[in-house]
Amino acid sequence: MKTSERHFAAQSTVRRQGDSRGELFTLLRGWAFRYQMLADGRRQILNFLLPGDFVGLQGNLLEVERTGVEALTDVSVCVFPADALWPLFRAHPSLGFDVTWLCAHEKLMVDDNLVSVGRRSALERVAMLLIHLHKRARSLALADGDSVPFPLTQHHLADALGLSLVHTNRTLRRLQSMGMIRLERGRLTLGALASLQALADYHGRELENRPLI
Amino acid sequence: MKTSERHFAAQSTVRRQGDSRGELFTLLRGWAFRYQMLADGRRQILNFLLPGDFVGLQGNLLEVERTGVEALTDVSVCVFPADALWPLFRAHPSLGFDVTWLCAHEKLMVDDNLVSVGRRSALERVAMLLIHLHKRARSLALADGDSVPFPLTQHHLADALGLSLVHTNRTLRRLQSMGMIRLERGRLTLGALASLQALADYHGRELENRPLI
DNA sequence: CGATAACTTGAGAGGGTTCAACTATCGTGG
DNA sequence: CCACGATAGTTGAACCCTCTCAAGTTATCG
Numbered sequence: 355m356k357t358s359e360r361h362f363a364a365q366s367t368v369r370r371q372g373d374s375r376g377e378l379f380t381l382l383r384g385w386a387f388r389y390q391m392l393a394d395g396r397r398q399i400l401n402f403l404l405p406g407d408f409v410g411l412q413g414n415l416l417e418v419e420r421t422g423v424e425a426l427t428d429v430s431v432c433v434f435p436a437d438a439l440w441p442l443f444r445a446h447p448s449l450g451f452d453v454t455w456l457c458a459h460e461k462l463m464v465d466d467n468l469v470s471v472g473r474r475s476a477l478e479r480v481a482m483l484l485i486h487l488h489k490r491a492r493s494l495a496l497a498d499g500d501s502v503p504f505p506l507t508q509h510h511l512a513d514a515l516g517l518s519l520v521h522t523n524r525t526l527r528r529l530q531s532m533g534m535i536r537l538e539r540g541r542l543t544l545g546a547l548a549s550l551q552a553l554a555d556y557h558g559r560e561l562e563n564r565p566l567i
Numbered sequence: 568m569k570t571s572e573r574h575f576a577a578q579s580t581v582r583r584q585g586d587s588r589g590e591l592f593t594l595l596r597g598w599a600f601r602y603q604m605l606a607d608g609r610r611q612i613l614n615f616l617l618p619g620d621f622v623g624l625q626g627n628l629l630e631v632e633r634t635g636v637e638a639l640t641d642v643s644v645c646v647f648p649a650d651a652l653w654p655l656f657r658a659h660p661s662l663g664f665d666v667t668w669l670c671a672h673e674k675l676m677v678d679d680n681l682v683s684v685g686r687r688s689a690l691e692r693v694a695m696l697l698i699h700l701h702k703r704a705r706s707l708a709l710a711d712g713d714s715v716p717f718p719l720t721q722h723h724l725a726d727a728l729g730l731s732l733v734h735t736n737r738t739l740r741r742l743q744s745m746g747m748i749r750l751e752r753g754r755l756t757l758g759a760l761a762s763l764q765a766l767a768d769y770h771g772r773e774l775e776n777r778p779l780i
Numbered sequence: 781c782g783a784t785a786a787c788t789t790g791a792g793a794g795g796g797t798t799c800a801a802c803t804a805t806c807g808t809g810g
Numbered sequence: 811c812c813a814c815g816a817t818a819g820t821t822g823a824a825c826c827c828t829c830t831c832a833a834g835t836t837a838t839c840g
Contacts, residue, residue, distance in 0.1 A: 390682045392768050398685040400678050415671045420770075421678060443660045443667075451656045454667045458628045461674040465603065465613050465634060468681045472729030473609040476828070507786065516685030518829050523788065539837090555605050557633075689796070720818065731797050736820060752805095781840100788835065796827085803820070810813085 362386075362429045364505075369410060371422035377436050379409035384429030385505050388421045389513065399514035401463045402426075402506075404490055406564065408456045414439055426505045452565035459564075466558075471516040474554070479515045480525045481554035484535055488544050489558060504542035570651075575599075575642045577718075582623055584635035590649050592622035597642030598718050601634045602726065612727035614676045615639075615719075617703055619777065621669045627652055639718045665778035672777075679771075684729040687767070692728045693738045694767035697748055701757050702771060717755035 359382070362368050368386055369376060386403040400421060403409065409431065413419030434442075443450035466486070470479045491502035512522040529535045534550050536543040544550060572595070575581050581599055582589060599616040613634060616622065622644065626632030647655075656663035679699070683692045704715035725735040742748045747763050749756040757763060 390678065392682070392686060394768075396686040398682040400681055411667075412671050412675055415668050416675060420675065440664060443664045447656045447660050447663060450660060450663045450667065451653060454624075454656075454663065454670060455628050457667060457670040457674065458625050461670060461677060462625055462629060462633065464674060464677045464681060468613055468677060468684060469603045469605070469611040471681060472611040472684045472726075473605060509786080513685075520788090520830075521828055524828095527788080555607075722818080732819090733798075733821090734796055737796095740820080783840090784838085786835100786837070788833100790831105790833085792829105792831090794827105794829075796825105798825080799823090801821085803818100805818070806816085808814090808816100810811105 357435055358433045360431050360433050362425045362431070364425055364427050364429075366425050367422065368425055368429065368431070369413070369419060369421075369423035371420065373413060373419045374417065376410055376413050376419060378411065378414055378434035378439065379431035380434070381405050381407045381409060382430040382432055385426040386423055386429055387426060387510065387514070388423050390421050397513045398516065399510060401460060401467060402487065402490075402514070405494055407460065408453065411453070411457055426510070455565050467514065476515070476517055476521055476525045477528065478554045479517065480511065480522065480529060481534070481550050482556060483511065483515060484529075484542060484544065485547070485550055485554060485556050486558065488542060488547075499543075500545075500547070501536075501541045501543035504537065504540055570648055571646045573644050573646050575638045575644070577638055577640050577642075579638050580635065581638055581642065581644070582626070582632060582634075582636040584633065586626060586632045589623050589626050589632060591624065591627055591647035591652065592644035593647070594618050594620045594622060595643040595645055598639040599636055599642055600639060600723065600727070601636050603634050610726045611729065612723060614673060614680060615700065615703075615727070618707055620673065621666065624666070624670055639723070668778055680727065689728070689730055689734055689738045690741065691767045692730065693724065693735065693742060694747070694763050695769060696724065696728060697742075697755060697757065698760070698763055698767060698769050699771065701755060701760075712756075713758070713760070714749075714754045714756035717750065717753055 360379075368379070371391060381403050383405055386409070388400045388403060389397055390400060391397045403423070409423055410419065412421065414436065439453070470482045474482060487504070488502055491497060496502050508522050508526065509519055511526075512519045515522065517525070526535070526537060530537065534544070534546050534553070536545065550556070581592070584604060594616050596618055599622070601613045601616060602610055603613060604610045616636070622636055623632065625634065627649065652666070683695045687695060700717070701715055704710060709715050721735050721739065722732055724739075725732045728735065730738070739748070739750060743750065747757070747759050747766070749758065763769070
């Protein structure tokens with residue numbers, strides 16, 4: 355189904371908030387994130403996108419794209435032409451099924467993030483997100499021992515967690531001084547995964563049957 | 568595709584957190600909500616379900632159901648047998664498309680809720696949710712003038728908004744004393760919708776093309 | 781090696797939480 | 811039909827987690 359490939363530089367906008375009926379992308383390489391902004395500049399990051407994730411489903415199915423997508427690293431995407439979705443469903447039901455799977459999967463991630471932001475303390479939230487990202491990077495074979503690449507700034511963490519930048523920093527330092535994480539030169543290392551998970555009340559399970567990659 | 572109809576009483580559990588591979592439901596009548604609980608009892612409501620919404624997609628596509636569903640009012644659902652989803656996609660691509668649409672739509676609601684909980688003040692959050700529910704009830708023709716049925720308790724509001732019960736109450740009273748809302752005997756009335764929307768930085772648009780109902 | 785972005789740290793303020801008690805409302809059975 | 815218990819809503823007061831403001835310090839990159 356691939357029509358073409360496209361590349362975006364780190365920090366560039368993959369998809370603008372307000373775009374309508376754009377193309378659909380599948381993320382092939384790199385990290386990105388989906389976010390929404392309020393009129394006065396407050397930003398909430400909804401979830402992070404790694405290879406295999408889908409971009410732009412909402413803007414295609416629903417009327418307008420409400421969320422922006424920005425690249426964290428250099429990114430390559432596989433482009434589907436706009437309006438290819440319905441023909442795809444008709445011609446290849448199994449691919450349609452996969453798209454639905456990906457949508458449900460992404461919803462699950464947003465769900466989890468909402469639980470964190472709504473009901474967990476700052477310490478728990480940070481732990482949660484770090485475990486989550488670590489696990490995802492690991493499952494994509496990006497890990498080197500128990501350390502994974504980590505292209506987010508503390509600003510991104512703060513905006514994903516619904517915390518202020520300052521408090522995010524303090525919380526990270528606290529986790530580091532507890533010996534539970536290490537964060538340096540763009541890499542994240544989780545020392546005591548079990549105690550981290552206990553701290554955060556983490557109950558993620560591995561995902562099976564992931565389609566499209 | 569309907570196999571049978573089933574009924575749940577108000578306050579009863581439609582779907583338990585932890586269920587695996589349950590049936591799929593479509594909500595026909597009544598209100599419900601999706602939630603997730605932490606080990607120590609903290610609860611986060613992810614979104615509210617009204618007629619036309621889908622229940623149990625995640626538990627069916629993914630391995631385990633992570634979110635529970637509880638009825639707010641008496642509820643009727645249309646039951647799809649477990650494992651009917653893939654055959655449905657194959658036999659009726661257009662229904663598969665609709666399922667995807669519903670999933671994307673629900674994700675959009677969770678997205679919005681996450682933005683509120685993460686980045687809006689308590690006053691803005693409450694306003695946001697009330698506008699949202701009012702609009703949804705209205706679009707289902709449940710409105711009587713500018714008032715709609717409102718089966719939630721303040722406890723539900725608090726758990727959806729990531730606020731404490733007490734602060735939710737104070738915030739509601741504040742909105743009432745500002746003359747922007749009225750909440751009594753199970754009905755919600757929005758007085759000054761425009762100013763409420765301005766207060767909350769609300770930018771919802773009407774949804775078109777909703778499938779399945 | 782200077783500039784710019786990212787990260788740190790201190791101090792004070794405030795939005796929201798918790799604890800606790802009280803009031804209203806609603807459903808039910810005597 | 812009223813009394814009573816239970817559930818939902820209301821209010822006060824003290825505390826504290828997190829925010830904001832402000833000023834560094836440390837990386838990173840051309």
